[in-house]
Amino acid sequence: MADLDTRTDTGDAPLDGVLVTDREHWVDGPPHALFTEMRARCPVHWTASITDFPQEAGFWSVTRADDVHTVSRDWQTYSSASGFTAVSDSLMPLELIQAMFIGMDPPKHDRVKGLFQRGFTPRRIAAHEDDIRAITRGVLDRLEGRDRCDLVTDVAQPVVSRVIGSFMGLPPEDDEIWARLMNTTLGAGDPDVNPEGPETVMARDVPEIFRRCQELIAARRAQPTDDLLSVLVHAEIDGERLEEHEIVMGFFLLMAAGNDSTKATYCSGMRAIMEDEEQRALLLDDPALIPDAVEEALRMFPAFAHFRRTATRDAELGGRRIRAGDKVVMWYASTNRDETRYEDADRFDLRRRAEHQAFGAGGRHFCLGTALARLELRVLIEETLARHPHIALDGEPRYVESPFVNQLKTLPVRLP
Numbered sequence: 001m002a003d004l005d006t007r008t009d010t011g012d013a014p015l016d017g018v019l020v021t022d023r024e025h026w027v028d029g030p031p032h033a034l035f036t037e038m039r040a041r042c043p044v045h046w047t048a049s050i051t052d053f054p055q056e057a058g059f060w061s062v063t064r065a066d067d068v069h070t071v072s073r074d075w076q077t078y079s080s081a082s083g084f085t086a087v088s089d090s091l092m093p094l095e096l097i098q099a100m101f102i103g104m105d106p107p108k109h110d111r112v113k114g115l116f117q118r119g120f121t122p123r124r125i126a127a128h129e130d131d132i133r134a135i136t137r138g139v140l141d142r143l144e145g146r147d148r149c150d151l152v153t154d155v156a157q158p159v160v161s162r163v164i165g166s167f168m169g170l171p172p173e174d175d176e177i178w179a180r181l182m183n184t185t186l187g188a189g190d191p192d193v194n195p196e197g198p199e200t201v202m203a204r205d206v207p208e209i210f211r212r213c214q215e216l217i218a219a220r221r222a223q224p225t226d227d228l229l230s231v232l233v234h235a236e237i238d239g240e241r242l243e244e245h246e247i248v249m250g251f252f253l254l255m256a257a258g259n260d261s262t263k264a265t266y267c268s269g270m271r272a273i274m275e276d277e278e279q280r281a282l283l284l285d286d287p288a289l290i291p292d293a294v295e296e297a298l299r300m301f302p303a304f305a306h307f308r309r310t311a312t313r314d315a316e317l318g319g320r321r322i323r324a325g326d327k328v329v330m331w332y333a334s335t336n337r338d339e340t341r342y343e344d345a346d347r348f349d350l351r352r353r354a355e356h357q358a359f360g361a362g363g364r365h366f367c368l369g370t371a372l373a374r375l376e377l378r379v380l381i382e383e384t385l386a387r388h389p390h391i392a393l394d395g396e397p398r399y400v401e402s403p404f405v406n407q408l409k410t411l412p413v414r415l416p
C-alpha cells in the first residue's frame with residue numbers, strides 16, 4: 001500500500017483543506033456543488049478537523065455510491081461500534097451510543113435488531129395503513145378554515161410523532177414533548193432548534209429522556225403491554241435482560257429514527273412537487289404514481305445526509321489508504337446524486353424509478369423502518385394532495401443547519 005495517497009494536510013491533494021462538516025457548507029441544506037466536485041476530483045476525501053468541535057478527530061468522506069456500498073457491507077473493516085455520526089463523540093458518551101443497535105456490530109447487533117424485524121416487515125406494517133390514514137386525516141382536519149400553514153410543524157411533525165408514539169405505546173398528549181426532545185438532540189447544532197447550543201444535549205435533554213423513559217419502563221415491568229418499548233423491557237439477549245440504559249437508548253433510537261426521517265422526506269418531497277407543475281400534474285392525474293414520487297423524494301433528499309463507520313484495520317478505498325481507527329463517513333446526500341448512476345441527478349423526476357441509498361447501502365444497518373416510512377410517506381402525500389391539490393409555497397423554506405439530519409425546519413405553504 002506504500003504508493004497510495006494517505007491523508008494529507010499538505011495542500012497537495014485535490015480539495016485539501018476543505019472541512020466538509022463545517023457550518024458554512026450547511027446553512028442551506030447539503031452542499032451539492034461541493035459533493036459533485038468531490039465525486040469528480042477526490043471521491044474519498046480527508047477532512048482534517050471539525051471547527052465547532054476542535055477536540056473531535058477528522059474523517060474520511062466517501063462520496064461515490066459504489067464506495068459507500070463497499071463500506072456499508074464490510075462491517076468487519078468498517079465498524080459501527082465507535083459512533084455513527086461524524087461528530088457523535090462530542091455529543092454523547094460512547095457507552096450510550098453503543099447501547100443502541102445502530103451503534104453495535106454483529107453478533108449483538110443482529111440479535112437486538114432481530115427483536116423488532118418481524119414487526120417491521122411490509123406485510124405487518126401494511127396492517128397499520130388505516131390507523132396512519134386516520135392520524136393523517138385528523139391532523140389535516142385541524143387545518144380546516146386556514147389558508148396558510150407550515151407543513152413541517154402543522155402536518156409532518158404531529159403525524160410522525162403520533163405514528164411512532166402509537167408504536168411505542170405513548171399517550172398522544174406527550175407527543176409534543178417527545179418531538180421536542182428528538183429535535184433538540186438530533187438537530188443539536190442549529191441555533192433555532194437548540195438556541196442554547198449542543199452542550200445542552202447531555203446537560204439537559206438526555207437526562208430528561210432518561211427520567212421520562214424510566215417511568216415508562218417501570219410501568220411496563222409492572223404490567224407488560226404490546227408496544228415496542230415493552231419488547232425492549234422484556235427482551236432477553238443471550239439469556240440476559242437488557243440493562244436499563246440499553247432499554248432507554250433502544251427506545252431513543254426508534255423514536256429518533258421514526259420522528260425525524262419521515263418528516264424530512266415528506267416535506268422535501270412536497271416542496272419538489274410544489275416547485276414543479278409537471279410533476280404535480282402527473283400525481284393529480286394518477287395518484288397511483290405517488291409511490292414513485294416517494295422513491296424519488298428518498299433519492300433526492302435522503303433524511304440522513306450521512307452515517308459513519310470507524311476502520312478496525314488498515315484498508316484501501318478509492319485509491320486512498322484508510323488507517324485503523326480512522327472515521328469513515330458515508331455521504332448518502334452525495335451518493336444519491338452520483339452521476340455514474342443517475343442522469344440529470346439534481347432534477348426531481350418521479351418517472352425515474354431508480355434505486356437509491358437513502359435507507360443505507362445494503363449493509364447490516366440497513367434501515368429497519370423502510371416499510372413504515374414508505375407507507376407513511378405515501379399516505380401523507382396522498383392525503384395532502386387529495387385535500388389540497390393546489391397547495392403552494394408561501395415563503396422561503398429553511399433547512400435545519402446540520403450535516404446529519406437533512407431536513408427543513410420550516411416550509412410555509414398556502415392552501416388555496
Ligand code: HEM
Binds near residue numbers: 257259262373
Ligand atoms: C424516510 C424515512 C427514513 C429514512 C430515509 C431512514 C434512513 C435510515 C438510514 C440511512 C439508516 C442507517 C443505515 C446505515 O447506517 O447503514 C437507518 C437505520 C435505522 N432506521 Fe431508518 N430511515 C427512515 C425511517 C425510519 C423509521 C420510520 C423507522 C422506525 C422506527 C426507522 C428505524 C431505523 C432503525 C432502528 C435503524 C437502525 C438499523 C440498524 O442499525 O440496524 N427508520 N435508517
